[in-house]
Amino acid sequence: MLSTLHPPRSLTLLPLRRFHGPKTIVSAASTSPATTTFDAASVSPPQSQILNTRRSLLSGETTASELAKSHLSRIRLTEPQLKCFLHVSENVLKGAQEIDQRIARGEELGPLAGVLIGVKDNICTEGMPSTAASRILEHYRPPFDATAVKKIKELGGIVVGKTNMDEFGMGSTTEASAFQVTANPWDLTRVPGGSSGGSAAAVAARQCMVSLGSDTGGSVRQPASFCGVVGLKPTYGRVSRFGLMAYASSLDVIGCFGSTVADAGMLLHAISGYDKFDSTSSKQDVPEFESQFLSVDSLESKPLKGVKVGVIRETIEEGVDSGVRSATQEAASHLEALGCVVTEVSLPSFSLGLPAYYVIASSESSSNLSRYDGVRYGNQVMADELNKLYECSRGEGFGKEVKMRILMGTYALSAGYYDAYYKRAQQVRTLIRKDFKAALDQNDILISPAAPSAAYKIGEKKDDPLAMYAGDIMTVNVNLAGLPAIVLPCGLVEGGPSGLPVGLQMIGAAFDEEKLLKVGHIFEQTLKGLSFVPPLLANVA
Numbered sequence: 016m017l018s019t020l021h022p023p024r025s026l027t028l029l030p031l032r033r034f035h036g037p038k039t040i041v042s043a044a045s046t047s048p049a050t051t052t053f054d055a056a057s058v059s060p061p062q063s064q065i066l067n068t069r070r071s072l073l074s075g076e077t078t079a080s081e082l083a084k085s086h087l088s089r090i091r092l093t094e095p096q097l098k099c100f101l102h103v104s105e106n107v108l109k110g111a112q113e114i115d116q117r118i119a120r121g122e123e124l125g126p127l128a129g130v131l132i133g134v135k136d137n138i139c140t141e142g143m144p145s146t147a148a149s150r151i152l153e154h155y156r157p158p159f160d161a162t163a164v165k166k167i168k169e170l171g172g173i174v175v176g177k178t179n180m181d182e183f184g185m186g187s188t189t190e191a192s193a194f195q196v197t198a199n200p201w202d203l204t205r206v207p208g209g210s211s212g213g214s215a216a217a218v219a220a221r222q223c224m225v226s227l228g229s230d231t232g233g234s235v236r237q238p239a240s241f242c243g244v245v246g247l248k249p250t251y252g253r254v255s256r257f258g259l260m261a262y263a264s265s266l267d268v269i270g271c272f273g274s275t276v277a278d279a280g281m282l283l284h285a286i287s288g289y290d291k292f293d294s295t296s297s298k299q300d301v302p303e304f305e306s307q308f309l310s311v312d313s314l315e316s317k318p319l320k321g322v323k324v325g326v327i328r329e330t331i332e333e334g335v336d337s338g339v340r341s342a343t344q345e346a347a348s349h350l351e352a353l354g355c356v357v358t359e360v361s362l363p364s365f366s367l368g369l370p371a372y373y374v375i376a377s378s379e380s381s382s383n384l385s386r387y388d389g390v391r392y393g394n395q396v397m398a399d400e401l402n403k404l405y406e407c408s409r410g411e412g413f414g415k416e417v418k419m420r421i422l423m424g425t426y427a428l429s430a431g432y433y434d435a436y437y438k439r440a441q442q443v444r445t446l447i448r449k450d451f452k453a454a455l456d457q458n459d460i461l462i463s464p465a466a467p468s469a470a471y472k473i474g475e476k477k478d479d480p481l482a483m484y485a486g487d488i489m490t491v492n493v494n495l496a497g498l499p500a501i502v503l504p505c506g507l508v509e510g511g512p513s514g515l516p517v518g519l520q521m522i523g524a525a526f527d528e529e530k531l532l533k534v535g536h537i538f539e540q541t542l543k544g545l546s547f548v549p550p551l552l553a554n555v556a
C-alpha cells in the first residue's frame with residue numbers, strides 16, 4: 016500500500032547522500048556524547064537541489080509536475096510523524112503544470128522554476144493561512160504576499176505550504192506553537208529546534224527543496240543545526256521584512272534553509288534587495304552568489320588559502336557539550352587543511368548578549384504585538400465593554416510564552432525601569448557590536464558552534480524557560496550586531512537511532528554573505544565521510 020506513494024526512483028529529489036550508519040565511534044565516554052565518523056569512501060558531497068532541478072527540467076529528464084507529485088507523496092508519508100506543515104497548498108500541482116507548459120512553449124524559465132519551497136507561517140502568503148502559529152490569527156488569510164514570497168513566485172518558485180513554528184517566533188523548540196509539535200527527523204522524540212523548526216525539519220526530511228524562516232535571535236540557525244541542514248541568516252536589511260509579522264523589528268530578518276550551502280545562497284539571492292515597502296531594507300548591491308558554487312576537487316589545492324578564521328573563545332568553553340566542542344574543533348582543523356589561517360579570538364562582552372537580547376526582544380515584542388487586540392488584528396472575543404474585549408481577545412488568543420514576553424517587555428519599558436533594563440541592554444548592544452568589529456577587522460570570518468548542544472528531547476526544557484533561553488547563547492549576539500551568519504552541518508554526536516547533527520556557525524562582516532557562502536560551500540563539499548540525510552528517509556525513499 017505504502018509503496019504506491021513512493022516517489023519515482025528516477026527523480027532528483029531522492030536523497031543524494033545515503034545514510035550508511037556509524038562505522039566507528041571515536042570517543043565513547045559513557046556520559047558525554049561521542050563524535051561519530053563515517054567511511055569516507057561511501058559518501059559523496061551533497062548536491063544542490065535548485066541546480067539539479069534546473070538541470071533536469073531543462074534536459075527533460077523530469078517534469079515540474081513529477082517533482083511536485085513526489086514531494087507531495089513524501090509529505091503525505093512523513094507528515095503524520097513529523098508535523099512540519101500547518102497548511103499544505105492546494106495549488107502545488109497547478110503551479111508545477113504551469114512551469115511544464117512554459118517549458119513546452121519554449122519560454123524562458125526563472126532561476127527558481129519548479130523549486131518547491133516551504134514558507135514559515137509568520138511570512139504572509141496571499142490567500143493562504145498565515146497564523147504565526149497563534150490562535151489569535153487562526154483565521155487570517157493575508158490579502159498580499161510578503162516581498163520575499165512575491166519575488167520567489169516571480170522567479171518560478173512554488174510555495175508548498177506554511178511551516179510550523181513557535182508562536183510569533185518566541186521559542187527555541189517549536190513546542191510553543193498553538194497547533195502542533197514538530198518532531199526532529201533524526202529522532203522523532205526530539206525537538207527540531209526553533210522557532211523555525213517546521214522549515215528546518217521539512218528540508219531535512221526532503222518534504223520541500225528549500226524553505227524560508229525568520230531569525231530574531233537564532234531561529235534559522237539553531238534549528239538548522241538540530242536538523243542537519245544549512246541555515247543562512249542574512250545581514251539586517253539585506254532582505255525586505257515587508258509581510259514578515261514583526262516580533263522584534265530591530266533584530267528580525269528573513270532567512271533561508273537548504274540541504275546545501277548553494278541552495279541557501281541561491282534562495283537568498285532571489286529574495287534580497289531594496290524594497291520601498293521596508294524603509295530598513297538596504298540599497299547595497301546584491302552580488303551574484305552562484306559563481307561561488309563550483310565543484311571543489313581536493314584539499315590539496317588549498318582552496319581557502321590565506322582566509323583568516325577566528326574561533327570565538329567564549330563559545331568553546333565550559334557549558335558547551337563535549338561532543339559539540341570537539342566537532343567545532345575538528346571543523347577548525349578542516350578549515351586549516353583547506354588553507355585557512357585559524358586563530359582564537361575573544362569577544363569580551365559575549366556573555367552579556369543573552370540577557371540584553373531577551374530585554375530588547377521582549378520590549379520590542381510588547382509594542383509590536385499590541386496591534387493584536389481583536390479590533391485591528393486578531394480574532395475578536397465579544398464583550399460588553401471595550402477593555403474587556405481587548406482583554407478577552409488577547410487573553411484567549413495568545414499562548415503562555417507570548418504573554419510572558421509581553422509582560423517582561425512592558426515591565427522593561429515602564430517609566431521606573433527603562434534606564435535599568437532597556438537602556439542598559441542597548442548599551443550592551445553597542446559593546447557587542449564593537450567586539451565583533453574588532454574581531455572582524457582581524458579576521459575574514461568568525462566561527463563557533465551554532466548551539467551548546469545537539470537536539471534535546473521534546474518536553475525536556477518546556478517548563479524551564481531560562482534553560483531554553485540559555486540555549487540561544489551562540490546566536491543572539493549576531494542579531495544584536497546585525498551581521499550575516501551561516502550554519503552548516505559539521506559533525507554527528509551520539510544520540511537518537513543514528514546520531515544527531517551538530518552545526519558550525521560562520522559569522523561574517525555586514526553585507527559580506529558572499530564570503531560566508533564561498534567558505535561554507537568549500538567546507539561542505541570537502542567534508543568527506545559524513546552524511547546529513549536523516550535515518551527517517553531510509554524508510555521512505
Ligand SMILES: NC(=O)C[C@H](N)C(=O)O
Pocket residue numbers: 184185186187209210229230231232233234235376487
Ligand atoms: N526568534 C528567535 O530567533 C528565537 C529565540 N529563541 C527567541 O525566542 O527569541
